[in-house]
Amino acid sequence: xxxxxxxxxxxxWRDWELNPIVVKELRxxxxxxxxxxxxxxxxxxxxxxxxxxxxxxxxxxxxxxRLGGSMFSAFAxxxxxxxxxxxxxxxxxxxxxxxxxxxxxxxxxxxxSPARIIFGKFLCGAYVTxxxxxxxxxxxxxxxxxxxxxxxxxxxxxAYLYLAVCxxxxxxxxxxxxxxxxxxxxLFAIIGLGFCVSLAGSLVGYxxxxxxxxxxxxxxxxxxxxxxxxxxxxxAAVTxxxxVLSxxxxxxxxxxxxxPVRLYFTGAWLVTGLIALSWYWWQPVSPYVSVWEFLSFxxxxxxLLVVISNADQFSLRVRRTIPANRFKRxxxxxxxxxxxxxxxxxxxxxxxxYFITYAVLQAELHPVHHTGRGAVVTTVDQSDLEFQYxxxxxxLYTFAYALTALxxxxxxxxxxxxxxxxxxxxxxxxxWALMPGLILFFANKLSWQSIEGEQLGNVxxxxxxxxxxxxxxxxxxxxxxxxxxxxxxxxxxFRQVKNFAPLLPADPENQPPVIG
Amino acid sequence: xxxxxxxxxxxxxxxxxxxxxxxxxxxxxxxxxxxxxxAGKTTTMRIISTIEEPTGGDVxxxxxxxxxxxxxxRRAVGYVPDTLPAHGDITVHxxxxxxxxxxxLRGRQRTRSVEAIEEFTNVAGIRxxxxxxxxKGMKQRVSLGRALVYDPDVLVLDEPAAGLDPxxxxxxxxxxxxxxxxxxxxxxxxxxxxELTEICNGVVIIERGKILETGTxxxxxxxxxxxxTVAVRVLDTQNAPLLKELLQTxxxxxxxxxxxxxxxxxxxxxAAACDVLGGLIxxxxxxxxxxxxxxxxxxxxxxxxxxxxx
Numbered sequence: 131x132x133x134x135x136x137x138x139x140x141x142x143w144r145d146w147e148l149n150p151i152v153v154k155e156l157r158x159x160x161x162x163x164x165x166x167x168x169x170x171x172x173x174x175x176x177x178x179x180x181x182x183x184x185x186x187x188x189x190x191x192x193x194x195x196r197l198g199g200s201m202f203s204a205f206a207x208x209x210x211x212x213x214x215x216x217x218x219x220x221x222x223x224x225x226x227x228x229x230x231x232x233x234x235x236x237x238x239x240x241x242x243s244p245a246r247i248i249f250g251k252f253l254c255g256a257y258v259t260x261x262x263x264x265x266x267x268x269x270x271x272x273x274x275x276x277x278x279x280x281x282x283x284x285x286x287x288x289a290y291l292y293l294a295v296c297x298x299x300x301x302x303x304x305x306x307x308x309x310x311x312x313x314x315x316x317l318f319a320i321i322g323l324g325f326c327v328s329l330a331g332s333l334v335g336y337x338x339x340x341x342x343x344x345x346x347x348x349x350x351x352x353x354x355x356x357x358x359x360x361x362x363x364x365x366a367a368v369t370x371x372x373x374v375l376s377x378x379x380x381x382x383x384x385x386x387x388x389x390p391v392r393l394y395f396t397g398a399w400l401v402t403g404l405i406a407l408s409w410y411w412w413q414p415v416s417p418y419v420s421v422w423e424f425l426s427f428x429x430x431x432x433x434l435l436v437v438i439s440n441a442d443q444f445s446l447r448v449r450r451t452i453p454a455n456r457f458k459r460x461x462x463x464x465x466x467x468x469x470x471x472x473x474x475x476x477x478x479x480x481x482x483x484y485f486i487t488y489a490v491l492q493a494e495l496h497p498v499h500h501t502g503r504g505a506v507v508t509t510v511d512q513s514d515l516e517f518q519y520x521x522x523x524x525x526l527y528t529f530a531y532a533l534t535a536l537x538x539x540x541x542x543x544x545x546x547x548x549x550x551x552x553x554x555x556x557x558x559x560x561x562w563a564l565m566p567g568l569i570l571f572f573a574n575k576l577s578w579q580s581i582e583g584e585q586l587g588n589v590x591x592x593x594x595x596x597x598x599x600x601x602x603x604x605x606x607x608x609x610x611x612x613x614x615x616x617x618x619x620x621x622x623x624f625r626q627v628k629n630f631a632p633l634l635p636a637d638p639e640n641q642p643p644v645i646g
Numbered sequence: 647x648x649x650x651x652x653x654x655x656x657x658x659x660x661x662x663x664x665x666x667x668x669x670x671x672x673x674x675x676x677x678x679x680x681x682x683x684x685a686g687k688t689t690t691m692r693i694i695s696t697i698e699e700p701t702g703g704d705v706x707x708x709x710x711x712x713x714x715x716x717x718x719x720r721r722a723v724g725y726v727p728d729t730l731p732a733h734g735d736i737t738v739h740x741x742x743x744x745x746x747x748x749x750x751l752r753g754r755q756r757t758r759s760v761e762a763i764e765e766f767t768n769v770a771g772i773r774x775x776x777x778x779x780x781x782k783g784m785k786q787r788v789s790l791g792r793a794l795v796y797d798p799d800v801l802v803l804d805e806p807a808a809g810l811d812p813x814x815x816x817x818x819x820x821x822x823x824x825x826x827x828x829x830x831x832x833x834x835x836x837x838x839x840x841e842l843t844e845i846c847n848g849v850v851i852i853e854r855g856k857i858l859e860t861g862t863x864x865x866x867x868x869x870x871x872x873x874x875t876v877a878v879r880v881l882d883t884q885n886a887p888l889l890k891e892l893l894q895t896x897x898x899x900x901x902x903x904x905x906x907x908x909x910x911x912x913x914x915x916x917a918a919a920c921d922v923l924g925g926l927i928x929x930x931x932x933x934x935x936x937x938x939x940x941x942x943x944x945x946x947x948x949x950x951x952x953x954x955x956x
Contacts, residue, residue, distance in 0.1 A: 150747035154736065161735045233729060236792070239696050240748035241720050382716045383699060446714045 150242065151250020152257070155224075159258055164220055172212045172262060176269045179204045199278030199341055202270060206287055206337045209266045210330040213259055213295045215323060218302035221255045222322070225306035226315050229380070244380045248303060248373060255299035263292055283345040287337045290358075293365045294333055298326060300372040307379040363405065367398045384445035392465045392475060395433065399426055399479060403486070410490060420514070423487040427521065430480050431528060435556070437472030438532050439549040442626060444468065452632040463630050469536060469548070470626035473529075480525055488518055519601060520592050526608035527589040531555045533615035540622060563590045587611070647673045647722065647799035647831050649694070653703035656689050656855075663689040665855035666703065671833060671848060673799065676826050678846035678863075679835040680943065682951055686855040687835045688728060691802045694833065695725035707800060721749070724793030728804040730785040734778030738769055738788050741777060742795050749796035759795055767791040767821070783814040790821070801825060803834040807841060819845050839943040849943065851950055858950045866946060873899070873911040875939045876919065880908075881932035888931060895922055909939070 159165050183201045228235035238247065270284050305318045340348075348354040374394040378387040406422035444452075448467055453459045464475040491514055535555035543550055566585050570576040585591040586607040649671050656664040664686040671677040681687050692698040694705050696716040705712045705719075712719040733741060742763060746756045764770040767787045777785065786806060793801060803822075807815050815838070822845055826832055836842050842849065849866055851859040859866050880888055885908050892901040897914030912919060923936050 145752060147747070147752060150744055153747065154733075154740070154744040157740055158733070158735050233732070234697060235732070236697075236725065236727070236745075237748055239716075239720055239725070240745065241717060241750055242748045243717070382696075384714050384716070446711075 149246055149250040149253060151237070151247055152253045154237075155250065155254035156257060159254065162220075165258065165261075168212070168216045168220075169262065169265060172208070173265055175208045175212070176205060176266060179208060180269060180272075196278035198273040198276035201276060202273040202279045202284065202287075203334075203338055203341060205266060205270050205273065206291070207330075207334045209262070210291055210334050210337075211327075213262050213291070214298055214326045214330045214333075217255060217259050217262065217295060218298045218326060219319065219323065220258070221251060221299050222302035222306040222319060225251060225303050226312075229307060230312075238380060244377045247380065248307075248376045251303050252296070252300055252369075252373065255303070256296050259292060259295045259299065263288060279341055280344055280346040282349065283341055286345040286358075287340060290361060291333060291337070293362070294329065297365045297369045297372070298329065300369045300376070304372040304376045304379070307376045309379065360405070363402070367402065370394060371398060384447050386448045386451065386467055388440065388467045388472065389465050392472070395429070396465075396475075396479065399429075399483075402426075403483070407486075407490075419487050419490045423483050423521070426483050427480070427525070430476055430483075433472075434476055434528060434532050435552040437476060438469050438536050438551040438555060440467055440469040440472055441548040442468065442470075442622075442629075444629065446633065449631070449633045452630060454632050459630065459632075463627065466630070468626060468630065469551070470623050471630070473532070473623075477529070484518075484522060484525065491515060491518060516601075519605075523592050523601065523604050523608050524589055526605070526612050527587075527592070530608060530612040530615050531559050531589070533612070533619050534558060536622070537615065537618045559589055563588045647708050647829075648706075649800055649831050649833070650706040651690070651694070651703075652706065654690060654693060654700050654705065655702035656686070656693060656698065657701045662855050664693070664700070667850075667852065667855070667857045668703075669850050669857065669860050671831055673829045673831045674826055675847045676822055676832040676834060676845050678839075678842040678849040678943070679833055679852065680839060680842065680849055680947055681835075681852035685852045685951075687852060688804055690852070691725070691804050691833065691835065692727075694800075695723050695802050696720050697725070721796070722798055723800045723802060724796070724798035726786075726789045726793045726801070726803040726806050728808065730782065730789055734776060737774050737776055738780070738791075739764070739773040741788060742791055745792045746795045751796060759797070763791045763795045766794070768817070782809045783811060786810060786814070786818075790818075794825075799830060801830050801832045801834075803832065805835055805837070807836050807838050815841065839947055843943040851947060853951045859946065863943065867943075873913050875909055876912045876922075877904070877907045877909050877935065877937050877939050878926070878933060879906060879935035881934055888926075891926065891929060891931070895925065898922065907935070912938075 180201060183197065183204065187197055229238065242250075267288070270288065271281075273279055274281050274284060302322060305322055306315065308315070308318070310318070345354075371394065374390050378391050381387050402422055403426075406418045409418040444467060452466070453462055463471040464478070465471070495515075532551075532555050535551045535558055538554050538558075539546070539548070539551040566588065567576060586603060592601070592604055651667060651669050654664050654667050655662070667686075667690065669677075679687050679691070689698060693700050694712065696712050696719050700713060704714075707719050707722045710718050710722065736744070739760065742760045743756065746760050751759050761770070764773055767790055769784065769787050769791060772780065772784060777788065780788065786809070790803070790806065793803075807818055810818060819841060822832060822834065826845075826847075834842070834846070843863060846863055848862050849860070850857055851866070859869065861869065878888065878892075882888075885903050885906075888908050889901050889903065892898045892908065892910055897912055897918050899911040899913065901908055901910035912922070914922075919938075923933065926933055926936075
């Protein structure tokens, strides 16, 4: 939106309306038996908990000066478990039912943009979460009167629990949007619920710690705000990632689905990298950067599976937006639909991450580089560098598997959908990891020693090897395999680069259509 | 608004639901889409409505591709599915209001539009009822109202008359005629073929994903039964002399006794039919009835389809 567009938008503020999805979803939520029953059960749970505490206290002779704290902890537990289990499940089921393959809700084929639909669903989740938290608020504020907990702690814990529930809500919406069959979605729901239980346990545990310390007392320390801001950034990043992924999933296949996801991914990678580096600058210990690298690599792995599932053909609407300028086009190639551009994009991100971390580890081994900030305690040892070495080999193997899968798909099953490539890559990695074990098992030669021995081509073997001296053969093998896979895909890659060209404006068939 | 279905294909695994079909229809016309169960009608209609992605081919709505620009195409299409609205927990008014909002109608324009559609589809009296409390016919009206609330140029109706009582069917027919007069391009599928014959200008007959016949109703009738059947009733109870006479008459084939009448296939034009009648009267046959029996869509459907599914 340009400046004039923004001005017009704000000038017409009287005509602003709520997201239609929010209106509909909230209308349905307030009439939903599930929400009503859960809210009543939740309130009953809070009431019985408080009653239990007050009755047990009445038998005590001495006044319990921490009764408020204990009650608050119990309330936080009830709130966390109820809201983290019920609200995401409610939202996820609704979206999954609406997106059934053969009975898709017609709202998904209205003129509402995918982003508005997902945002509406998210907002509805946020409002229902707000409803549960509002119901809990009087009970929690009441605990302050019983002593043992200060009001900043009450509000801070409520705020961070609320944000965590909102992030999980968005995750549930994402899972419900996945193009999977009902049994698979039920499996996702069970796994998701398991994750929610563990998350609720962790959050409640963390809130106990904060209550012990007292947020009011901690607020004057910069560490508290650093941690709080980091938590906020992580929650925002996770929510945003699930949001763009959900939007991409429900966008039409002809749309440039990759663009917002890759842009967001790059932005999040850049921001989190800068935060990790800035932390390293203030407290020069490498774990911050290593954690960033490790988490980034996990995400790269998932991204790689998605990237190689991209179709080779560009739709007309995507081609209409390809820039004519060569530099802009080269940049666009990385972010538009297509496996070739996606692979280059991921290689660039992975290599940058790897070498930045490697440089940081080296810098920490030689702390002379950290000037003017006093003595530096080195936490890096040889094992960290070895881990970095292994990670590099894994990276080479991962791209080798992916490129081999792309080649096999093109060579043997070109008529099958592009997503088969990711399945081939997974099967390839799994088969290579399992086959030696199975063969040894049937030959009655399977032992721990054989598992920990050198198995070239098995990516999992890199981490399970007992002897680090086997790493160079792995490195050589992975490099050679990757080089071969690159060669096999080279023609295809250049063809993709050539095909990534804008439509000629002279062709009237290719002009954007105009209604009416 | 011109709707062009071009070489449309849709495969579900190995099943070919729609097999390279092409047809087109225009504003102000009601186009019947006829075929046995599993012929590919619903799949085609879902593709036109941007719900399904075709495996191949395309549908153009005034040049807008439903594959390339589904968001633009959606503004132009109103789809009434064979399954009825699933949102049981909202009222009729809220349901229509939601879709009006979803299609970008705002403020008073939305209020006016929703009220007008409630009147038009005759659901104003039940606007505060929950959808789950409605009968099938009422749900069908709400579904039609949903498709009309944003005033699309193309209407795609999948079995809208199924399960409706005779009065509701007549009202639906009237609604569709009014909509065609308002220059909507309407594609309607139905198994009640006699009704389609009355309201449709054109028809597509499809089976096993392939088009068997397409064109205006008259064209299809003419193409499918080029020889009209003529029925003759004479005052005499014995038809044998008449049958004998007809066997010697030009253009007459297969004269047969049907109840009290004689039926025969006639390959000539209307002037020749006049001559046959004149000849019979001249030969002292006391003709009290001489008429052409019209073939209808149902006859043609039975003739051209074999009832197969994919």
